[in-house]
Structures are given as C-alpha cells and as structure tokens.
Amino acid sequence: MRVRLHSLVLATLVLCIWKADSLNYCRPSMSCWPSIIELSNFKREMNATGAADxxxxxxxxxxxxGLTFNLAVTEVPGLIVYVESVDTIRKALxxxxxxxxxxxxxxxxxSFPGRxxxxxxMQISVHKMKEITVDMGCEENNLGCLTAQSGxxxxxxxxxxxxxSRLVVGxxxxxxxxxxxxxxxxHSPMSRMFGLGVDxxxxxxxxxxxxSEVWASEKGVRTKSIDGSETSSNDTSLFWALRGGGSAFGVIVDITFRMHMDNQIAQMACSYPAYGDGFSETFRVMFNSLGPLLTQAPNTFSGYILPSVGCDPVSRACGGTSVISIVHYGPSNGTADDEWIKKFTDLPHDWIASGLTNGSCFLKEYPSFYDYELSIPNVTYTAEYLGGSLVQQDLLSNSFTNTIVRHxxxxxxxxxxxxxxxxxGTAIWVGGAVKNTPVNAVPVHEGWRNAIFSLSFATIWDIRxxxxxxxLQIQGVKDLHKDLARYSHGKYYNEAEADMTPSEWKKEFWGESMYEKLLRIKKSWDPKNMFTCTECVGFDWDPVREPANGVVG
Structure with missing residues (x-):
C-alpha cells in the first residue's frame, strides 16, 4: 500500500537515518543490556512499591x-514497565x-504513527494510572475542573x-x-462548541x-526536584509547548481540564451504500447538499462524514458507503436551533428526490454527552496506513468534491x-469555536483556525x-492527500502520514517558526533528548553533535 515496495523500504531506511543516530542505545542483543540478575533486582525494586510491574x-x-492498535507500526520493546506513581516513573527513567x-x-x-x-x-506504560478528581470550586473555571491521570x-x-452534570472536550x-x-x-464532537482539546x-x-516533578499552567511553572527542593517562575513556555507540541517533553502524570455544562445530545445519522460504477455519485449528491450548511450552521452542531470503498467478502460485490452523522448540543426540538435541525433532517428528502433511495437514516436523542459516547463503537486492532489534511473553509468548492469523487x-x-x-475516509467537521483561539496561542498548526474539516483517508490490511x-493501497492514500494539498493548510499531529520527511512534518504540524520555538523549549527541558518518538519535536535532533547548550564535549 505505499508507493512501490522498494520505495517503502527506502522510506523506512530513511526514517531510521532521520532519527538521531549517535545516541547508541543499548539493545537486548548487546553486552550492555542489563543482566538477568540486574533485571530481577529492578523488578523486585519496582514491585516492592506494590504499584508497578x-x-x-x-x-x-x-x-x-498487538502493543498498539495500528499493527503496521508496532515495534516490540525490550521490556515493559507499568507505572502507577511519580516514584515508579522516576525509578523507570x-x-x-x-x-x-x-x-x-x-x-x-x-497512535496511528506509532509514537x-x-x-x-523500555516501554513505560501509564495505563494503570487511573485517578480522576473533580473540583467544582476551582478558581480557573466557574463550572469546575477535572483532573485525569495519564492512563x-x-x-x-x-x-x-x-x-x-458536566462534560469535558475529549x-x-x-x-x-x-x-x-x-x-x-x-479534536472532539464538542470542538465546534468549545474549541480543541488544548484550548x-x-x-x-x-x-x-x-x-523533577513539574506543574505547568498559564500562571507559570513549579518544579520539585528529586531531592525535594522546589522552585517556581512565571515562565509559561512549557505550558504553551505541551498544548499541541506533542509528547517529547516528559512523562505526563495528569492533566487538568476545563469542564462545561452537559446537555442533551441529538444525532441524525444516515448511511447510503451503493454498489456498481456509479456509487461515487452518491457521495457527490450527499456532500453537495450538505456542504453549504456546514459553513453556516451554529456552533451547537458538529458531525462526521465517512465515505468508504471496498468489496463484500462474501458476494465480492464492490462499491462504497457514504455515512453522515450530525450531532447537536441540545435536544432535537424546542430550542433556538429548530430551524437548523429541520434543514439537516430535510436532507434525506432531497437525496431521495435526487434518486438516492437505498439509504437509511435515524434521529436519536441522548440524555447526556456521556450517553451519546456510549453509542460509539470501539476501535479494533488492524494494520493501517493513514494520511491527513486540514481542509480550509475558504477553499471548499466543487473542485474539492470532484477530487474526492475521482479518488x-x-x-x-x-x-x-x-x-x-x-x-x-473520515471528515471531522470543525470550525465554530475552534476559530476563536488566536493563531499561535497554542502550538497547533495555524490551519486549524480556518479549517472546515480535519480530513483523513486510510487503508487497512490483515497482517495475518x-x-x-x-x-498500491498506500500509494492511493498518498496520492489523494497530495491532491488535497490545494484545499488544505497543515495536518493534524495525531492523524497524518508517519513517513514524511523532517521538513514535511515540521511544516505540516506546526510551521517552521513554531517548530523552532518548540525545539528551543524542548532543549531547555530535555537537553539529552531522553523523550523522542516518530515525528516528535527533536526527532532528528542529535544532542551529541548539537548539544543543547551549544558546547560540544
């Protein structure tokens, strides 16, 4: 599914070269790897706390x-450490x-890219860190704050x-x-109402x-070193970097989020399967009628568009399905949005008039956002290649639709x-409140602030x-997103190609100047590049050849 097989191998080799290569990590096959006795002592020390394995x-x-949901990128670690506390994280490091x-x-x-x-x-698993606390009287938000540990x-x-009676943007x-x-x-079903997660x-x-144990917020940063000494400052650079700069700055213990009032949720979902050569016209008809509404609807609406192509494994009939899900923050009637709800629920009648008669729709109400989320199916293990694009609202056109249909x-x-x-395909409808946060206020690509969709296309295969x-399948995804570049600006860090060149992913995730700022912050907090991962800040930075303090040796 990539370009050609030799191109895939070349890309894999290049990825290995891009990663800082002079760190000379110790591997299980090397004599430097801890002995059976040393590993046994480490296990005993960690298990003595009763909080780690x-x-x-x-x-x-x-x-x-699979150790990750995307089996195509899963790598087998040398050892796995399950941590549950600050102390066990420190011992693991x-x-x-x-x-x-x-x-x-x-x-x-x-993680789609396998970060x-x-x-x-040493794979540090925070999966067991499960504490959640709620503070209804927190000073930062009059509707309360929720703190969740990293697992x-x-x-x-x-x-x-x-x-x-609250919700969190998640x-x-x-x-x-x-x-x-x-x-x-x-991005979230509630992003059009309340912004991105980092907002x-x-x-x-x-x-x-x-x-050091570190607390970072808009007030500044407070640190508690391993010897117990504490310092604080009003430097907010780390807080800025963590809100979109990725996972290369430390091991997260917990995150505190702003809570919002919960509400009833109304969902209209339609699925239109079609087999035969003309199936893509189903998507064109549905999207062309839906598109104008998406650019004008109130922030209380969000949703997803899910086009797919494949073959029935039994009949081998080939075609596609177009699924549209519109989510309303509020009930399906009796609100100021009734007129807009009618516009969306009238769409199936328009589709029938256009000849689409083989679909099905439903309108369902949920008493809360949590109840709506209970209806979402779980992701299953699969091998997958995914690409992403932030489609800009002012570039949305018939040409955009034609590009999708052609692919x-x-x-x-x-x-x-x-x-x-x-x-x-998965088109996440954004805009709305996402536009309210100024560009550069947090380190996500500026394209988020004018995007109408965070659009990804993927292909899957069974590695058994x-x-x-x-x-060929992978190349199809690459070609599609290459053609979408004329309608997009930037990519979503969590849903994009895992084999871009350094210049590409730096540009597409953040932009050159924002990346340089992130790298400076990274070097100040992680001068030896302890925390590194695929297409993360500092992924291709070699602290041996280019020390954070500028002094070699």
Missing part, C-alpha cells in the same frame, strides 16, 4: 497481541538512563463529568486515553528528564481487480495474510 519477553504474561535504553511511552496505544512504540525500548480513557472522563472514541490525544491538539487545558503535571472512483476500480483493496504492506 516489569515485564521482559521471557515472562509468561508478556503481551501476545533512572534504570533506562543507567543502561542507556531508549524510552517509549504508551497509554491506550491508539508510543520503539524497537528494543485514564475518555469514556471514564465522560462518566465522571456526567456525575456532576476524543470521540471513548477508549482513547487523554494524554496523547491532548498533547497533539485534540481547554488548565494545567499539566509531568516528570521531566532530570526527574473514490479510482479505489473502486482497483477493488474490482483486487477485492482486498479499500479506502476509508498480508505480510508486506500493500504498496
């Missing part, structure tokens, strides 16, 4: 399934530093907020953890590379030749039977 590949309870073991950090493992995984690394998943956050998939989603910016963060609590047609023709060929990434 250490696993090596020889242990019977070593995970046998000390052990990795002592033996020069690369560090990867994982929570729920939903939570690294071959032969908490969004469904757990929504459940706790619901107990207080991910659509309730099994995604709060940490990686937030550090990358975070709603009050503070971060983390462990830095020197093992759906190409995918359909290829699927008829190879029934395993597939293409899945397809052992080599299918080059």
């Amino acid at each position: 250490v696993l090596t590949k020889d242990d019977s309870d070593w995970p046998t399934e 000390q052990f990795a530093t002592k033996y020069n073991i690369e560090i990867s950090i994982i929570s729920s493992g939903h 939570c995984t690294a071959k032969d690394s 908490v998943q969004w469904g757990e956050v929504y459940r706790e907020a619901n107990r207080h 991910g659509s998939n309730p099994t995604v953890s709060v940490t990686g989603w937030t550090l990358g910016g975070g 709603n963060v009050i503070s971060f609590h983390l462990i830095s590379s020197d093992l 759906l047609d190409v995918a359909h023709k290829r699927a008829k030749v190879n029934p395993a060929y597939n293409l899945f 039977y397809v052992h080599t990434p299918p080059a």
